[in-house]
Amino acid sequence: MNEQPSALAGHLDAGQRPPQDAQAQPAHDAAAAPIVQFRDVSKTYDGLGNVIDRLNLDIGRGEFLTLLGPSGSGKTTLLMMLAGFENPTEGDLLLDGRSLDHTPAHRRNMGIVFQSYALFPHMSVRRNIGYPLLQRGMAKAEIARRVDEALRMIHLDGFGERLPAQLSGGQQQRVALARALVFRPDIVLMDEPLGALDKQLREEMQIEIKHLHAALGVTVLYVTHDQSEALTLSDRIAVLDKGVILQVGTPEQIYETPNSSFVANFIGEMNNFPGTVREDEGVCMVELDCGVTVQATNAIAAKPGMRVNVAVRPEQTILSQPKADDTGAIPATVRSKIYHGDHLRYEIEVDGCADIMARTTVAAPERLSVGARVALRWAAGSARVLDARQAR
Amino acid sequence: MTAASPAAMTDLRAGLRRAERRRQVRAFGLVTPLLAFMLAIFVLPIASTLLFSISSTEMKTALPRTTAALANWSGDALPDETTYAALAADLAQGYAAKTVAGIATRLNQEIPGLRSLVMQTARKAETLPPPYRAAFAAVDPRWEDVATWRAMKSAAGPLTPRYLLQVLDLEREWDGSIVSVAPDRAVYITYLTRTFWMSIVVTLLCVAIGYPLAFYAAHCRPFARRLVLGSVLLPFLVSVLVRTAAWIVVLQKNGIVNSLLVWLGIVDQPVQLIFDRFGVYVVMVHVLLPFLVLPLYSVMRTIPALHMRAASSLGATPLSAFLSVYLPQSLPGLGAGAMLVFILSLGYYTTPALVGGPGDQMLSSLVTEFALEIGNWGMASAAATLLLISTLVSYLTFSRLFRARGFLP
Numbered sequence: 001m002n003e004q005p006s007a008l009a010g011h012l013d014a015g016q017r018p019p020q021d022a023q024a025q026p027a028h029d030a031a032a033a034p035i036v037q038f039r040d041v042s043k044t045y046d047g048l049g050n051v052i053d054r055l056n057l058d059i060g061r062g063e064f065l066t067l068l069g070p071s072g073s074g075k076t077t078l079l080m081m082l083a084g085f086e087n088p089t090e091g092d093l094l095l096d097g098r099s100l101d102h103t104p105a106h107r108r109n110m111g112i113v114f115q116s117y118a119l120f121p122h123m124s125v126r127r128n129i130g131y132p133l134l135q136r137g138m139a140k141a142e143i144a145r146r147v148d149e150a151l152r153m154i155h156l157d158g159f160g161e162r163l164p165a166q167l168s169g170g171q172q173q174r175v176a177l178a179r180a181l182v183f184r185p186d187i188v189l190m191d192e193p194l195g196a197l198d199k200q201l202r203e204e205m206q207i208e209i210k211h212l213h214a215a216l217g218v219t220v221l222y223v224t225h226d227q228s229e230a231l232t233l234s235d236r237i238a239v240l241d242k243g244v245i246l247q248v249g250t251p252e253q254i255y256e257t258p259n260s261s262f263v264a265n266f267i268g269e270m271n272n273f274p275g276t277v278r279e280d281e282g283v284c285m286v287e288l289d290c291g292v293t294v295q296a297t298n299a300i301a302a303k304p305g306m307r308v309n310v311a312v313r314p315e316q317t318i319l320s321q322p323k324a325d326d327t328g329a330i331p332a333t334v335r336s337k338i339y340h341g342d343h344l345r346y347e348i349e350v351d352g353c354a355d356i357m358a359r360t361t362v363a364a365p366e367r368l369s370v371g372a373r374v375a376l377r378w379a380a381g382s383a384r385v386l387d388a389r390q391a392r
Numbered sequence: 393m394t395a396a397s398p399a400a401m402t403d404l405r406a407g408l409r410r411a412e413r414r415r416q417v418r419a420f421g422l423v424t425p426l427l428a429f430m431l432a433i434f435v436l437p438i439a440s441t442l443l444f445s446i447s448s449t450e451m452k453t454a455l456p457r458t459t460a461a462l463a464n465w466s467g468d469a470l471p472d473e474t475t476y477a478a479l480a481a482d483l484a485q486g487y488a489a490k491t492v493a494g495i496a497t498r499l500n501q502e503i504p505g506l507r508s509l510v511m512q513t514a515r516k517a518e519t520l521p522p523p524y525r526a527a528f529a530a531v532d533p534r535w536e537d538v539a540t541w542r543a544m545k546s547a548a549g550p551l552t553p554r555y556l557l558q559v560l561d562l563e564r565e566w567d568g569s570i571v572s573v574a575p576d577r578a579v580y581i582t583y584l585t586r587t588f589w590m591s592i593v594v595t596l597l598c599v600a601i602g603y604p605l606a607f608y609a610a611h612c613r614p615f616a617r618r619l620v621l622g623s624v625l626l627p628f629l630v631s632v633l634v635r636t637a638a639w640i641v642v643l644q645k646n647g648i649v650n651s652l653l654v655w656l657g658i659v660d661q662p663v664q665l666i667f668d669r670f671g672v673y674v675v676m677v678h679v680l681l682p683f684l685v686l687p688l689y690s691v692m693r694t695i696p697a698l699h700m701r702a703a704s705s706l707g708a709t710p711l712s713a714f715l716s717v718y719l720p721q722s723l724p725g726l727g728a729g730a731m732l733v734f735i736l737s738l739g740y741y742t743t744p745a746l747v748g749g750p751g752d753q754m755l756s757s758l759v760t761e762f763a764l765e766i767g768n769w770g771m772a773s774a775a776a777t778l779l780l781i782s783t784l785v786s787y788l789t790f791s792r793l794f795r796a797r798g799f800l801p
Binding site: 083084085104105106107108109110111112114116118120121122131132135136179180183 | 701717721
């Protein structure tokens with residue numbers, strides 16, 4: 001599995017770019033030479049509400065950028081605008097610095113992988129993959145050669161004469177991928193391409209797509225609502241909600257330093273402690289509703305008196321036996337314990353506050369029993385002050 | 393559970409077979425009414441039509457003795473005196489029983505003029521004195537012509553290719569060779585070519601009008617779809633006669649269309665729009681359009697709009713995307729619809745009869761004419777058989793054409 005994408009890259013790209021090490025991080029600099037720029041782009045269908053609201057985003061050449069958001073957040077609309085199937089109501093779309101306003105979809109040279117694959121059911125696998133080459137007026141012999149290569153690389157040699165309906169879902173997905181890459185597009189747009197596959201196949205394809213990207217150096221704009229998929233694949237993630245980009249950053253940045261409650265709760269699991277900011281001189285002190293005052297990183301420049309959420313990841317929590325001289329520890333009760341093999345999860349009821357989840361390694365020194373009183377703390381610097389928006 | 397003994401296994405198998413047989417009997421019982429209905433309403437009439445088109449039993453019924461006498465006649469020379477005697481007896485009996493007119497008409501089909509010859513001779517048959525050959529010759533010299541007797545031998549049956557050949561403007565010589573009839577008598581083959589030509593034109597017109605219509609209906613907003621499909625289906629709710637009459641009102645000399653054309657100054661005089669080929673086409677297309685639109689629409693509804701987007705993202709211009717991605721996927725619907733329209737056109741009767749001129753009549757009108765006006769059931773059946781064969785051939789051609797490309801209409 002690991003060999004195959006690099007082979008695909010080497011074949012597809014022979015003579016075009018020096019093959020890169022599949023394991024290396026692709027070099028890119030979004031700010032220096034963006035291949036795609038969204039400039040104050042708005043989109044409305046009914047003239048009342050904006051599906052996309054004054055959105056700005058740069059995609060670096062060779063970058064793997066994921067648009068992550070719940071359904072209805074506008075991520076597919078964004079993709080369709082870039083592909084040329086929708087027009088922005090306001091704002092500009094630039095490709096290599098040139099406006100795409102008057103470039104119809106068929107001249108944008110972008111490969112698209114759709115969730116439903118959109119393979120042409122009346123054409124054989126060969127004709128599907130050769131389709132973009134045929135449309136570009138390529139000679140028959142050259143098309144045949146490239147299609148043969150592509151088939152070998154997606155490990156479907158001998159399947160060329162089959163119809164898409166005679167392939168499994170994973171095989172169809174590979175054909176769709178080959179078809180979107182075979183004409184060496186500047187950028188590949190993927191609209192939840194793995195949404196229709198089962199979990200195991202999805203993980204296999206994730207690895208394959210990651211390798212393909214690294215090896216081909218092709219720019220990828222990937223749309224998904226699956227946060228783990230976004231974390232696995234992306235160089236950068238843009239989190240969308242209601243047509244607005246809330247945060248753009250590397251997976252680490254998005255996961256570890258979210259700057260809004262929405263992002264914090266959409267990516268991974270998060271514990272939210274509602275509270276009020278008491279002081280913000282050097283260190284930010286928040287009085288939680290459960291009565292304890294804690295220190296947290298102020299991610300939203302909250303002023304004293306503001307209602308906020310203090311957000312802590314379950315794996316940053318520390319549970320211990322309560323002691324008489326505990327300060328800054330939150331008294332709580334263990335409600336349930338779930339054994340997950342590689343870790344333990346505790347459901348904790350904080351006195352006078354909502355339930356939270358805690359996560360410890362199986363090797364944690366203290367195993368707590370259900371019903372036990374515990375003291376809850378977290379690693380220094382791991383709590384973030386975020387907006388008080390109701391956690392999802 | 394322990395392993396079953398061989399005897400038990402055999403019992404089990406027999407039991408299963410019995411159960412299977414019971415199931416089959418029950419299933420057959422359930423479809424029996426349908427089978428009986430099909431047999432009575434569909435299979436038997438068609439079989440008898442086919443039989444009528446080749447059968448020739450009038451001689452045997454009306455002139456039994458002559459038919460028997462002619463059975464061993466070679467046809468090289470005039471038949472012997474026995475045959476003349478047999479004919480005299482048959483004619484005398486037939487004249488008394490008033491069955492002679494039928495056979496006279498039948499023989500007239502073989503050679504024009506034989507009707508009056510037979511009728512005239514039959515009137516005198518009882519009084520004819522032997523020797524009969526001389527007596528017959530005295531009544532009319534044509535009884536001395538071997539062609540007259542050959543005609544009777546040809547008609548003796550029980551089977552004859554005459555009707556089937558005649559609707560194709562062919563006839564069989566005495567020596568068995570098949571030749572075209574004289575050009576001035578070749579009137580039927582035009583019905584066949586005209587039927588095919590008009591069906592092709594109607595089908596093409598329906599495709600030209602129906603394809604864009606179905607496309608629009610399949611991919612527009614629900615409200616517009618209801619409107620379009622409603623107006624396509626509306627004619628189904630109105631009887632063919634009313635629809636046709638409405639077209640006559642619209643297209644006649646001082647009808648709406650002509651008034652509009654004159655008012656707009658496009659024509660000076662009202663033009664002929666109905667009771668000619670144009671009118672037939674207009675009405676037939678109107679009536680048959682739903683048969684094209686509905687199958688096409690239902691197939692087009694299943695073609696994802698995403699395919700056109702995918703094609704365009706892969707570099708296809710809208711036209712190229714349509715031709716290479718959309719059209720091929722819509723072909724099964726188009727094939728099924730076009731086949732329906734073509735086959736229905738082949739057998740069309742009402743519209744040409746009501747709004748067509750004499751030069752616009754199709755095969756079915758030939759059937760009506762022979763059956764209802766002339767009373768020649770042989771020819772009527774032959775025309776119907778020709779229509780049936782044309783339909784079958786068209787169906788097979790269509791389904792081969794579309795099945796060969798992997799489409800199943």
